[in-house]
Amino acid sequence: MLLEGAPVAKRIYSEIKDQMIRFEAKKPKLVLYCSHPDDSTQSYMRSIVKRGEKLDIPVEVIEATEKPFEQIMQLNEDPAVSGIMIMHPLKGIDEDIVIKSISPLKDVEGRGPTNLGGIVMGEGYYAPPTAEAVIEILKFYNIAIRGKDITILGRSTTVGKPLSLLFLKKGIDGTVTVCHSRTHGIQEKSRAADILVSAVGKTGFVREDWVKEGAVVIDVGINLVDGKIVGDVDFENVKEKTIAITPVPGGVGTVTTAILFRHLVESFKRILDGGI
Numbered sequence: 001m002l003l004e005g006a007p008v009a010k011r012i013y014s015e016i017k018d019q020m021i022r023f024e025a026k027k028p029k030l031v032l033y034c035s036h037p038d039d040s041t042q043s044y045m046r047s048i049v050k051r052g053e054k055l056d057i058p059v060e061v062i063e064a065t066e067k068p069f070e071q072i073m074q075l076n077e078d079p080a081v082s083g084i085m086i087m088h089p090l091k092g093i094d095e096d097i098v099i100k101s102i103s104p105l106k107d108v109e110g111r112g113p114t115n116l117g118g119i120v121m122g123e124g125y126y127a128p129p130t131a132e133a134v135i136e137i138l139k140f141y142n143i144a145i146r147g148k149d150i151t152i153l154g155r156s157t158t159v160g161k162p163l164s165l166l167f168l169k170k171g172i173d174g175t176v177t178v179c180h181s182r183t184h185g186i187q188e189k190s191r192a193a194d195i196l197v198s199a200v201g202k203t204g205f206v207r208e209d210w211v212k213e214g215a216v217v218i219d220v221g222i223n224l225v226d227g228k229i230v231g232d233v234d235f236e237n238v239k240e241k242t243i244a245i246t247p248v249p250g251g252v253g254t255v256t257t258a259i260l261f262r263h264l265v266e267s268f269k270r271i272l273d274g275g276i
């Protein structure tokens with residue numbers, strides 16, 4: 001089975017449009033805050049701006065000045081701004097300090113300590129959209145997670161770590177192994193997985209002999225090669241061994257952007273309800 005992102009994203013966008021009708025003339029606004037974005041970041045920013053146009057949601061790109069902290073404080077206090085996304089990498093600026101200064105209510109990518117901590121503590125937080133997209137896809141296609149052995153390749157703050165916590169949540173109940181560059185026996189640990197998630201950012205990293213017969217493979221990798229998006233998984237050879245696999249492009253990435261806008265609309269509602 002091909003786990004395409006489009007039907008999952010379509011459902012999310014349709015929910016967003018329903019909510020937008022209820023807001024009448026009022027609209028959320030997303031700010032993409034960047035500093036000398038590279039090709040990959042620019043390509044993502046273009047996708048987000050285009051999606052905003054389709055949804056009739058304003059997306060504003062703001063370039064960092066020499067006073068990033070003041071800029072973020074202004075955006076935090078601006079009631080017209082519902083979400084702030086700090087585009088990675090933020091060249092020439094300490095990205096961690098900037099992320100920590102975003103109001104948790106507007107941190108729609110869930111990159112700050114309050115939202116990341118919320119994954120452990122309970123409800124009312126924004127998990128990083130890519131991590132949430134993986135769970136959303138598995139649920140949409142009715143793939144059982146409870147009690148399954150899940151191996152995640154990559155321990156980033158935006159995917160590997162938060163995703164491991166989402167899999168461990170009560171009601172989801174996966175059993176998780178997180179592998180990284182210092183892991184011994186990464187191939188064996190991958191081959192032991194019922195659900196294998198690759199979030200490494202290396203083209204062709206997951207080969208056919210890394211995958212158990214009948215496994216589910218989720219490719220989170222978005223690597224720009226000759227101007228084209230490719231994943232971490234050697235798709236053509238690996239797909240034969242799987243019962244379900246995500247394509248790249250058209251898989252997790254498609255759902256990630258939809259979840260980003262879902263968070264933005266949630267933030268807009270919270271702010272309207274007097275959250276700030």
Ligand SMILES: Nc1nc2c(c(=O)[nH]1)N[C@@H](CN(C=O)c1ccc(C(=O)N[C@@H](CCC(=O)O)C(=O)O)cc1)CN2
Pocket residue numbers: 040041043044047048085086087088089109222229248249250251252253254257
């Ligand atoms: N704050 C952030 N900054 C950056 C991110 C991010 O997720 N948050 N991502 C990277 C670049 N990147 C992934 O590493 C990336 C590049 C391009 C796209 C994109 O075009 N997405 C498409 C869907 C693609 C697909 O189908 O797989 C879309 O949005 O429709 C996404 C991510 C840079 N900085």
